Amino acid sequence: MSPAQDPHPDVIVVGAGAAGAAVAAMLGHRGVPTVLVDPRAAAPPDFRCEKLEGHQVTLADQAGLGPALRRVSTPAGALWIVRYGRVVERRAVPQLDFRYPDLVDAFRGEVGGSARLEVGKVVDLRTGPDRQEVELEDGRTLRSRLVVLATGLSRALPDHLGLRREVCSPGHSLCVGFDLESELPSGFPVPALTWYPDRPDARIAYLTLFPIAGRMRANLFLYRALQDPWLDALRADPLAALRPAMPDLERMLGPSRRVGAVRVRQSDLFDLVDLDRSGLVVVGDAAGTSCPAAGTGLDNVLTDAVRLCQEHLPRWLSTPGMGSEKIASFYADPVRRQCRERCRTLAFAVRRRALDQDLRARARRRLVFAGQLLRGGLRRGA
Ligand SMILES: Cc1cc2nc3c(=O)[nH]c(=O)nc-3n(C[C@H](O)[C@H](O)[C@H](O)COP(=O)(O)OP(=O)(O)OC[C@H]3O[C@@H](n4cnc5c(N)ncnc54)[C@H](O)[C@@H]3O)c2cc1C
Structure with missing residues (x-):
């Protein structure tokens, strides 16, 4: 029997979003017998992360997922930055743009070797210091040494396991997504654009436009x-x-029409707490969210996957048992902690920068504007 058909793999990953698929792909490449479980064989339409910035692409490369990511992405190439209604900078960016289901399916496509995807919904988990049992809706039971919970925002399994969710900022932000098509034969005259209204009354952090x-x-x-x-x-x-917040936007884009639906998603900032449990490790959004406006969800997802698969799991599997002290070492990992803390700090900083009206905040916005104007001028002059 090949390891990929083993009914008792070393690791069961529950949830094949970006986090679960990344973990399973990495473990499969490393020869760790792994089963990834998700109710759907292909990722459904979903409005989530749609672009990765340079440092996130580097993280995907570290996870061995860079080539798969590039195959489904459109490179932004160059980015224009607008502040106070003026283009202050035009710079080359290593940003990659995609539809979230395409990213998830690209990561799932990398699940091979000693890992496989099993279609099914997990309805129960029994965890302990040695063996774990995972029950699927269709009555099947899978057993493993470790369960990785990567079920994203779904509350069902964490609630079922009695894992407490601590919400530190309910309804922290909204993210709106829509598509535009240019009516010009030559297409949009801007490559990609990020517009900061710099007007607290607009209650907007920024609008970012990028090609897909x-x-x-x-x-x-x-x-x-x-x-x-x-x-x-x-x-x-x-x-x-x-229009009131971004009066020149339509002129800059040229004639265009909106196509498809306008999607609005609200995000809470939360963490799961008291996670040091034998046999179970929680990764990605399931462990805690970051704000979409900070654009850091995939920092958490990929850092979790890289640290778990490259640093912790090989050590855990090399000795018997899967006690809570092993699991605790993942949550105490300094790289992971710093990443989570940085993402959370940024979530509040982005909000403050957009909404604060006091003198200091206004001065700061002006300073950023002047700095970008200068950098943009220097780049043009170079
Ligand atoms: C609107 C929006 C915009 C965003 N923009 C950005 C951005 O620009 N940059 C950035 O870095 N991040 C961004 N993010 C955050 C990023 O999308 C998330 O951090 C990331 O998608 C989380 O991935 P995940 O795998 O943890 O969760 P998910 O992708 O939600 O995956 C969870 C998986 O678990 C499965 N599952 C659930 N329950 C079960 C069960 N019982 N049994 C089996 N499987 C189950 C689901 O089917 C799903 O496949 C954004 C988020 C939103 C909402």
Whole structure:
């Protein structure tokens, strides 16, 4: 029997989103018998992360997932930055743009070697210091030495296991996504664009536009209640609703039309707490969220995968047992901790920068504007 058919693998990964698929792909390449379980064979449509910046692409490379990521991505190439209505910088960026399901399926496509994907929904988990049992909805039971919980925002299994969710900022931010198509034969005159309104009354952190497969994708990050009537206007005609905060945007983009739905997602910031349990490790969004406006969810996802698979798991599997002291060493990992802390700090900093009205905040915005203007001028002069 090949390790990939082993009914009792070393590791069962529950949830094949970006985090679970990355972990299973890495373990499969390393020869660790692994089963990845998800209710769907292919990732469903979902509005989540749609771009990775340079340092995140480096993390994907460290995980061995860079080539798969590049195959489904459109490179942004260059990025224009707008502040106070002016283009202050135009610079080359190593940013990659994609639809989230394509990224997940690309990572799943890398699951091979000693790992395989099993389609099924996990309904129960029994964990302990030696053997773990995972029960699927169809009645099958899988056993392993370790379970990796990567079920994202779903509350069902963490609640079932009695894992407590500590929400540190409910309804922290909104993210809005929509597509634009250019009506110009030559396409959009801007490559990719990030617009900071620098007006706290707009309650907008920034709008970022980036190319995906011939269209311009828009991600707008803002701070409003989900019931705010302004969101109805935004859903009906996003560019018109943005006109007061970004008066020159339509001129800059040239004639364009919106295609498809306008999606709005609200994000809470939370952490699962008291995680040091025998036999179970939690990764990605399931362990705690970062704010989409900070653009750091994949920092957490990929850092978790890289640290778990390259640093901790090989050591854990080399000795008997899977006691809570092994699991605790993952959560105490300094690289992982620093990453999580940096993402959380950034989530609040981005919000503060967008909303603060005091003198200091205004001076800071002006300073950033001047710095970018100068850098942009120097680059043009070089
Ligand atoms: C609107 C939005 C924009 C974002 N933008 C960015 C960005 O620009 N940059 C960035 O870095 N991050 C961004 N993020 C964050 C990023 O998308 C997340 O951090 C990342 O997708 C989390 O991946 P995950 O694998 O942990 O969870 P998920 O992708 O949600 O995967 C969870 C998986 O678990 C499976 N599952 C659930 N329950 C079960 C069960 N009982 N049995 C088996 N399987 C189960 C699900 O089917 C799913 O496949 C954004 C998030 C949002 C919402």
